[in-house]
Amino acid sequence: xxxxTDNKLYKKFQFExxxxxxxxxxxxxxxxxxxxxxxxxxxxxxxxxxxxxxxDAGNVVTDKDRKLAAAIDQLI
Amino acid sequence: xxxxTDNKLYKKFQFExxxxxxxxxxxxxxxxxxxxxxxxxxxxxxxxxxxxxxxDAGNVVTDKDRKLAAAIDQLI
Amino acid sequence: xxxxTDNKLYKKFQFExxxxxxxxxxxxxxxxxxxxxxxxxxxxxxxxxxxxxxxDAGNVVTDKDRKLAAAIDQLI
Amino acid sequence: xxxxTDNKLYKKFQFExxxxxxxxxxxxxxxxxxxxxxxxxxxxxxxxxxxxxxxDAGNVVTDKDRKLAAAIDQLI
Numbered sequence: 493x494x495x496x497t498d499n500k501l502y503k504k505f506q507f508e509x510x511x512x513x514x515x516x517x518x519x520x521x522x523x524x525x526x527x528x529x530x531x532x533x534x535x536x537x538x539x540x541x542x543x544x545x546x547x548d549a550g551n552v553v554t555d556k557d558r559k560l561a562a563a564i565d566q567l568i
Numbered sequence: 569x570x571x572x573t574d575n576k577l578y579k580k581f582q583f584e585x586x587x588x589x590x591x592x593x594x595x596x597x598x599x600x601x602x603x604x605x606x607x608x609x610x611x612x613x614x615x616x617x618x619x620x621x622x623x624d625a626g627n628v629v630t631d632k633d634r635k636l637a638a639a640i641d642q643l644i
Numbered sequence: 645x646x647x648x649t650d651n652k653l654y655k656k657f658q659f660e661x662x663x664x665x666x667x668x669x670x671x672x673x674x675x676x677x678x679x680x681x682x683x684x685x686x687x688x689x690x691x692x693x694x695x696x697x698x699x700d701a702g703n704v705v706t707d708k709d710r711k712l713a714a715a716i717d718q719l720i
Numbered sequence: 721x722x723x724x725t726d727n728k729l730y731k732k733f734q735f736e737x738x739x740x741x742x743x744x745x746x747x748x749x750x751x752x753x754x755x756x757x758x759x760x761x762x763x764x765x766x767x768x769x770x771x772x773x774x775x776d777a778g779n780v781v782t783d784k785d786r787k788l789a790a791a792i793d794q795l796i
Binding site for chain 4: 662663664666667668670671674675719
Binding site for chain 2: 662663666669670673676677682683684685686687688689
């Protein structure tokens with residue numbers, strides 16, 4: 493479930509280990525680069541946290557963020 | 569199923585698309601680097617083929633190859 | 645220098661070690677996914693070999709291949 | 721230059737674009753997995769920020785962090 497706070501879409505993902513988490517990050521990177529829309533994200537070992545907002549729109553949530561969020565959910 | 573031919577362990581992997589295939593390759597890369605034992609591998613879109621042999625042992629299959637093969641199978 | 649043989653663009657890349665080679669592969673993966681045009685490629689330790697052709701055009705070299713080749717060269 | 725604050729080693733890295741930043745992250749991931757010592761890190765587009773501390777030692781900076789920091793610096 494993505495939540496919207498402070499003009500950002502946010503979701504936390506957890507995996508079995510670092511390898512699975514980083515493989516997920518690689519897939520998100522491929523999506524982000526394809527859409528030319530990149531996340532703010534944090535990783536520590538098996539946990540990835542993602543925040544999405546649109547810089548060019550003044551750092552608010554736009555359809556670009558909802559589209560990337562949906563694409564990320566497809567990866568799980 | 570890994571097969572052994574020409575002094576190499578060989579297995580072919582297929583995924584739903586390039587993104588899934590490359591995420592798998594990233595996980596194999598992490599294992600290979602950790603073991604300091606690297607595959608010969610080929611990718612085209614959703615398909616990854618891997619051949620394992622031990623260069624330092626004269627390009628034959630050794631326990632290092634069987635161990636990496638087992639680690640790769642754990643990723644699927 | 646890319647060479648064209650058997651209806652494929654081909655180039656061999658060598659790096660200082662596996663880590664540098666796989667980082668290059670990750671950047672090529674990002675380009676390929678963005679263009680929706682994927683290479684046939686092989687890696688063993690510090691060496692990456694890439695063959696480009698266009699499946700949808702009957703496995704010949706097209707502008708899509710020349711564009712991806714140019715993008716790959718920009719990464720070096 | 722790594723700085724030590726709040727019992728963490730910290731350094732910020734900037735690259736020409738997302739592709740270069742993520743390739744760097746892939747190389748750091750390979751090092752981290754090899755050492756079985758993983759960073760807390762954040763990325764947004766061309767910027768990567770890394771914090772290193774040792775969970776098992778009570779979240780303080782140890783030689784494991786200094787060793788990983790040195791390995792990361794070798795990648796630049």
